[in-house]
Structure formats: structure tokens, C-alpha cells
Amino acid sequence: MKTQKLIRSLVIMTVITTLSLGGCKKDKTDNDQRAAVDNATAENAFNDVFQQVDKAAKQTAEAGGKGTMLLDSGGCATVTITPFDTFNFPKTITIDFGPTNCLGTDGRYRRGKIISVITGKYRDSSTVITVNPDQYYVNDNLIQGTKTITNLGHVGTYGGGHNLKYSIVVSNASITTNEGTISWNSTRTREWIEGESTHWPNWTDDVYLIDGSASGTDVNGNTFNITITSALRCALNCHWIESGTMDVTPSGKPTRTVDFGNGDCDNQATVTINGVVYNITMH
Numbered sequence: 001m002k003t004q005k006l007i008r009s010l011v012i013m014t015v016i017t018t019l020s021l022g023g024c025k026k027d028k029t030d031n032d033q034r035a036a037v038d039n040a041t042a043e044n045a046f047n048d049v050f051q052q053v054d055k056a057a058k059q060t061a062e063a064g065g066k067g068t069m070l071l072d073s074g075g076c077a078t079v080t081i082t083p084f085d086t087f088n089f090p091k092t093i094t095i096d097f098g099p100t101n102c103l104g105t106d107g108r109y110r111r112g113k114i115i116s117v118i119t120g121k122y123r124d125s126s127t128v129i130t131v132n133p134d135q136y137y138v139n140d141n142l143i144q145g146t147k148t149i150t151n152l153g154h155v156g157t158y159g160g161g162h163n164l165k166y167s168i169v170v171s172n173a174s175i176t177t178n179e180g181t182i183s184w185n186s187t188r189t190r191e192w193i194e195g196e197s198t199h200w201p202n203w204t205d206d207v208y209l210i211d212g213s214a215s216g217t218d219v220n221g222n223t224f225n226i227t228i229t230s231a232l233r234c235a236l237n238c239h240w241i242e243s244g245t246m247d248v249t250p251s252g253k254p255t256r257t258v259d260f261g262n263g264d265c266d267n268q269a270t271v272t273i274n275g276v277v278y279n280i281t282m283h
Contacts, residue, residue: 033278035224035250036258036271038175039216040282042184043232043241045143045175048108050168051236052077053116053131053149055203056093076102076110090119101137106239112136123164123196125153145173145184156191158209164192168210180219186226188212195236204237210244224250229257238265240282 056079080094093116101109112135120127131147148169156163168188175182188210195206210233214226225248232244241260248256248271257272258280267282 030253030273031276031278032250032253033256033271033273033280034218034220035216035222036248036256037280037282038182038218039184039214039224039226039246039248040241040258040269040280041141041177042173042175042182042186042214042216044239044282045138045141046145046147046170046173046184046186047234047241048138048239049114049131049133049136049143049147050149051239052095052114053093053129053147054122054206054236056095056116076104089121090117092117097136101140108239109139110137120151123151125151127151140178142176143173144176146171147173149190152189156193158191158193164196166190166192168212170214177219182216182219184214184216186212186214188214188228190234191231206236208234210234218250222250224248232260233263235265240265240267241269 077095077097080096082092082094095114095116097110097112099111101111103109112133114131114136115134116129116131118127118129122129127150129149131149133143133145136143148167148171150167150169152165152167154162154164156165166189168186168190170184170186170188173184173186175184189212191209191211193207193209195203198205209231211228211231213228215224216226217223226246227249228244228246230243230245232246233242235242242265243260243263245257245259248258250256254274259270259272261268261270269280269282271278271280
């Protein structure tokens with residue numbers, strides 16, 4: 001009898017332990033979107049930096065080197081070009097949004113400067129543009145780091161054509177938000193697939209496809225790696241990534257898939273984790 005009671009007790013304990021462990025596993029569902037959200041924040045921050053410099057560089061090379069206001073800055077930014085002409089290079093281009101927040105026509109508040117050095121015309125093969133934000137804030141997020149853009153020539157193949165392609169390297173980057181600091185580095189290529197045939201000031205038809213990889217640390221100090229699996233579509237008349245997918249792999253966790261949508265210009269994306277889809281809003 002004692003043996004039977006002992007066996008029954010062990011069986012009951014085993015069942016209770018199994019149920020308890022099963023409950024714990026359910027409670028630990030992996031829905032951590034932090035790495036995906038913070039990478040999207042970094043992507044958009046440096047995409048915005050590129051857009052500001054891209055417009056200023058084209059304006060410099062193609063509009064007589066005039067230091068006018070950027071068209072989408074809402075009167076906030078002044079462009080200063082040294083030397084002030086269209087043929088002497090390298091040039092230093094300073095985009096100054098002022099010391100206090102100023103609302104642009106894209107709905108973003110900016111302050112500070114973006115300083116870039118350009119070795120040649122934007123469309124010329126081998127031109128290098130080096131970009132350094134200087135106390136540059138977008139919606140009170142401090143953006144720091146170095147972005148280097150190199151014109152690789154007409155080597156792009158999208159649509160069967162020979163499109164201008166650029167190497168884009170972001171190094172030692174950080175985005176300081178009210179939740180913490182994101183560290184970020186990336187190596188990309190950017191193919192100019194629409195709008196190359198038109199010149200300044202007709203920049204609104206410019207569209208790029210972005211491929212490559214990145215790595216970083218989220219605001220909680222956890223590392224992650226990024227691989228673009230379907231090229232990201234970025235249009236200069238939109239301040240968000242319009243479409244494309246990427247894999248985000250946080251340290252010690254399964255890969256998440258981020259989908260930026262079907263081409264709509266909005267701040268919405270989805271993250272798929274273990275087959276479950278979550279909606280995220282980019283900042």
C-alpha cells in the first residue's frame with residue numbers, strides 16, 4: 001500500500017510540474033519588437049539625412065550653386081555652399097535648421113545642422129559625399145554618426161536598365177531618444193530607379209531601391225543584425241520607407257521579419273515573430 005501511495009504521489013507531482021512548466025512557456029511568448037522598432041527608427045533617421053543632403057547636392061550642382069532654402073523645410077533651413085559656384089570641388093554644404101525646433105512641411109520638427117563635403121557633381125561617377133550631423137535633432141531625437149555616399153556609376157540593373165548606383169555606409173551612428181540610445185551601422189547600395197532623367201528642381205519623381213545589411217544595439221542594450229531580403233523602396237517625396245522586407249535577428253532570439261508595406265507613404269509596418277504578425281509605427 002505504501003508503495004502504491006508513493007507511486008500515486010509521484011504521478012500527481014509529475015502532472016503538476018508538467019502543467020506548471022507548460023503555463024510558464026505560454027507566459028513567455030516571444031513578442032519582443034524592440035530591435036525591429038529601433039532599427040526602423042535608425043533607418044528613417046538616416047534616410048531623412050540622405051534626403052536633405054540629396055536635395056541640397058542636386059540644388060548645388062544643377063541650380064547654379066545658389067544658397068536657397070530647401071523646398072520641403074518650411075522655410076526652416078538655409079543652405080550655405082563653399083565655394084559658391086558650380087565647378088570648383090570639393091564643396092562644403094551646410095544645411096542649417098537653426099537652434100530651435102522648426103516645423104517642416106513634412107510634419108517633422110528639426111533643429112541643428114547637417115554638414116557635408118562633396119567631391120564632385122552628384123551624378124558623376126566616383127563622387128563621394130561625406131555627411132556629418134551637427135547637433136541635429138528630428139522630433140527631439142539626436143542623430144549622430146557619419147554617412148558616406150559614393151557614386152558607383154551606371155551599374156544598376158533594376159528594370160533591365162543601367163541605373164546610377166551608390167554605396168551608402170553609415171558608421172558610428174546613434175539616435176538618442178526619450179527611451180534611450182540606439183547604436184547603428186550599415187552598409188548598403190542604393191539604386192536610382194526613377195527620376196534620373198529629370199533635373200533640379202524636379203526631385204519629387206526620384207525613387208531609390210536599397211539593399212544591404214546593418215547591425216546595432218537597441219535602447220535596452222541588446223544587439224541585433226539586419227539583412228534586407230526584398231529591396232526597400234524610398235521615394236524623395238515620401239519621408240517613410242514605402243515597401244520592402246528585412247530580417248531582424250536579435251541576439252539569442254529567432255529572426256523577425258519586418259514588412260514595410262505595399263508602396264503606401266505611411267509610418268506603418270508589420271513585424272512577424274514565430275508566425276504571429278504585429279503592427280508597428282515608425283518614428
